[in-house]
Amino acid sequence: MKINRKIFNWLETHWVAPAYAGGLLTFLSLFFFGAATNTMAGWLYVISGISLALLGIAAVLPVRSLKSLEVRRRSLEPVSVGNQLTVELEIYNRSDQPKTLLQVYDQLPSVLGKSATAIESLAPRSTYHWVYYLPTERRGVYHWDRVQFRTATPLGLFWCRRSRDAKATAIVYPTVLPLTSCPLVDQMGWEQNQQVLDRSQFHMATEGVTRTLRPYRYGDPTRLIHWRSSARYNQLRVRELEVATGGQEIVICLDSGNSWQSDDFERAVIAAASLYFYASRSQLNVQLWTAKTGLIQGNRVVLSTLAAVRESEEAIADNFPNIPVIWLTQNTQSLSSLPSGSRWVLWSDQTQVSSTKTTQFSDKGVQIYPDQPLQLQLQSALK
Structure with missing residues (x-):
């Protein structure tokens, strides 16, 4: 037939x-x-x-x-x-x-x-x-x-x-989860720069941090209107404030060069996209790293890269960042080689996680469980 x-x-x-x-x-x-x-x-x-x-x-x-x-x-x-x-x-x-x-x-x-x-x-x-x-x-x-x-x-x-x-x-x-908070990103760099000012102070400030004035746009808060300049130009003028990031640079690294369980890798891709856009919304200098592409930046470029990324892909980029990173992996052995101050997101069982408690990074990451919502786990406190 x-x-x-x-x-x-x-x-x-x-x-x-x-x-x-x-x-x-x-x-x-x-x-x-x-x-x-x-x-x-x-x-x-x-x-x-x-x-x-x-x-x-x-x-x-x-x-x-x-x-x-x-x-x-x-x-x-x-x-x-x-x-x-x-x-x-x-x-x-x-x-x-x-x-x-x-x-x-x-x-x-x-x-x-x-x-x-x-x-x-x-x-x-x-x-x-x-x-x-x-x-x-x-x-x-x-x-x-x-x-x-x-x-x-x-x-x-x-x-x-x-x-x-x-x-x-x-x-x-990939899906981008709407994270409302993320200690993985929020606490990055605290050990390196304890003098970083809280960005929320600048969002609420009205004096002393003005970078420039610009015409009013629909949706701008009225507390930022500079009334004296508005009266002078006969149109509403709004303060554009400085944003303090403390020089922080966030690098999200997806361990795509190693083998994964298929479902875990898909969740890791979703986590990488969600962390990247959360850091971007927080006005941090954020980049993505994969084994095949190295460091990349830009919303569309990152999404296209994460759409195409595959597990166990050939590592043609040998430029792993020498700064604290957020490491997404299923390989517990890789945690001990991360730069100081790094964070990790680990897809593994409880037995493997227990064996990593001797490493200096065991209290600076999040373990992902398949039976729990990924968004809630990314928003949970670090271990």
């Missing part, structure tokens, strides 16, 4: 494959031709000849029908896990004849599912816009490059299928 299916697919993509009616008519045509040869009856020759001519026309027309079709694909906007991916294609008929009864298949990666549509009629020199939506359940960078057209028009006796190039790249970002 599988062999027959392979032969059928090969015929359909390289030439034409008979439909059920086409196969039946082919058998009857050969039967009538054989009977005519034995009996020398002219009417049997006529029936077989007409049938074979009809089969020849039915085999040629589907191939000709697909030759003048073109497809163009619009670029895909990245989405986060759980959101729908919007795919848009334009199918253009460049011939002067209408195209009817077309099946169109976008050759998606198996993880994204299947997608197909039917076009009843496509007028000459016209374009058919096909828009469909794909649910996303797993982060990743997905590539595909083919669209297939299939038809048996006009007689329905033979199927013909042809492919067109239409390259696509879909980026599905």
Whole structure:
């Protein structure tokens, strides 16, 4: 059965494959031709000849029908896990004849599912816009490059299928958890700089920390309005305050060069994205490190990197930061080699964690348990 299916697919993509009616008519045509040869009856020759001519026309027309079709694909906007991916294609008929009864298949990666549509009629020199939506359940960078057209028009006796190039790249970002607090980030650098001012003082301040004045924008707090300058310029002017970070630099390191349990690695990617954006919202100088890319920065770059990162990937970047980091790992042995002042997030069982209590970092991290919400664990106090 599988062999027959392979032969059928090969015929359909390289030439034409008979439909059920086409196969039946082919058998009857050969039967009538054989009977005519034995009996020398002219009417049997006529029936077989007409049938074979009809089969020849039915085999040629589907191939000709697909030759003048073109497809163009619009670029895909990245989405986060759980959101729908919007795919848009334009199918253009460049011939002067209408195209009817077309099946169109976008050759998606198996993880994204299947997608197909039917076009009843496509007028000459016209374009058919096909828009469909794909649910996303797993982060990743997905590539595909083919669209297939299939038809048996006009007689329905033979199927013909042809492919067109239409390259696509879909980026599905990992989930970013809305952390309201995170001791891992908040306490980074306290040992190195005990004189760092609390940033909340600057958010509430109205005197002595003004960097510049700018026009008022909707949503600015009224306590920051500089009334004297506003009266002078006859428009509201707002203080733009200095933000103190104490020169802190946060580096979030994902241990992608080692082996992981698949589910744990996916949670580690989510944690890395969540920690990065929490630190960014806290106005810290934050960077991400992976074994393949080294240090990177920038919201879109980080999300794209985390969408593509894989466990046990080849380490082409040998520039591990020599400053305190937040280390996300499943390898307990790696904790002892971290720079002083580092924090860790560990995916491991209780037995392995107990064996690391002799290291100097055993009280400066968070152990992640699979049966508890990841967001709550990232917001918990350090051990």
